[in-house]
Amino acid sequence: MRFERMRPAQLRAAIDAGTPFVLPIGVMEYHGGHLPVGVDMLAVTEVLARLEPEVVLLPPFAYGAASHAVAGPEGTGNLHVDASALVPFAEGLFTALLRGGFRNIHGVIHHQTENFAQGMPTDLAFRLAARNAIFRFLESERGTGWWGDRAMRDYYAQHAAGVSPFDWIRIHPLFPPGNPYPFDHAGEGETGLMQALVPEGVDMARAAEGDHWYTETASAATAARGEEGVAIALAHVRSRLGLSDRMD
Numbered sequence: 029m030r031f032e033r034m035r036p037a038q039l040r041a042a043i044d045a046g047t048p049f050v051l052p053i054g055v056m057e058y059h060g061g062h063l064p065v066g067v068d069m070l071a072v073t074e075v076l077a078r079l080e081p082e083v084v085l086l087p088p089f090a091y092g093a094a095s096h097a098v099a100g101p102e103g104t105g106n107l108h109v110d111a112s113a114l115v116p117f118a119e120g121l122f123t124a125l126l127r128g129g130f131r132n133i134h135g136v137i138h139h140q141t142e143n144f145a146q147g148m149p150t151d152l153a154f155r156l157a158a159r160n161a162i163f164r165f166l167e168s169e170r171g172t173g174w175w176g177d178r179a180m181r182d183y184y185a186q187h188a189a190g191v192s193p194f195d196w197i198r199i200h201p202l203f204p205p206g207n208p209y210p211f212d213h214a215g216e217g218e219t220g221l222m223q224a225l226v227p228e229g230v231d232m233a234r235a236a237e238g239d240h241w242y243t244e245t246a247s248a249a250t251a252a253r254g255e256e257g258v259a260i261a262l263a264h265v266r267s268r269l270g271l272s273d274r275m276d
């Protein structure tokens with residue numbers, strides 16, 4: 029289900045059913061001559077599409093902090109938006125969703141997520157924005173001092189039972205840490221993902237273009253290996269979203 033195609037009654041039904049509402053978070057970044065600039069967003073949107081109709085997909089956010097670490101801006105497709113500009117946008121979006129009654133909100137990101145525990149600018153911006161939005165929403169709904177109120181004395185017990193307002197919005201990497209699928213930039217791993225998910229976007233004849241070190245492994249990629257990566261990502265996201273186990 030796509031958020032933008034749903035009527036209000038369908039949205040309310042999805043909320044009542046506890047359906048996860050998932051925001052794909054991406055960037056536009058140069059990925060060598062053989063891959064499209066939307067690799068990091070497409071990996072997320074195309075994996076999540078395989079979870080429909082168990083999830084509702086929000087329209088993707090495509091304009092994260094790509095950085096110019098890989099390539100400069102001119103003629104490369106790199107669109108870098110500084111993370112400081114993302115925080116107010118994301119906080120506004122999350123606040124709108126909370127006000128709309130959504131309580132099972134997730135963001136999924138692939139860009140620069142090889143060390144997600146410490147974070148990188150785009151995911152940190154959305155993670156901070158989520159926390160800010162929840163704090164501000166709780167304060168607006170419950171008033172200042174809400175946490176210190178006697179009615180909250182079972183706060184930690186509720187946590188232990190898996191209930192926390194800070195779980196209303198969660199941000200996840202597309203892949204679990206330490207998984208066997210190669211994590212790279214436009215190498216075997218991402219090339220395989222695109223061959224599996226967006227084959228029309230791949231032009232292997234251009235894999236050596238630019239003579240980059242990071243594309244040297246791209247020629248080893250296959251769609252079949254990419255599907256193995258997709259399966260790993262799917263199982264990981266299903267578990268993070270609390271979806272029941274299923275053979276994909």
Ligand SMILES: [Zn+2]
Binds near residue numbers: 059067068139212214
């Ligand atoms: Zn990438």
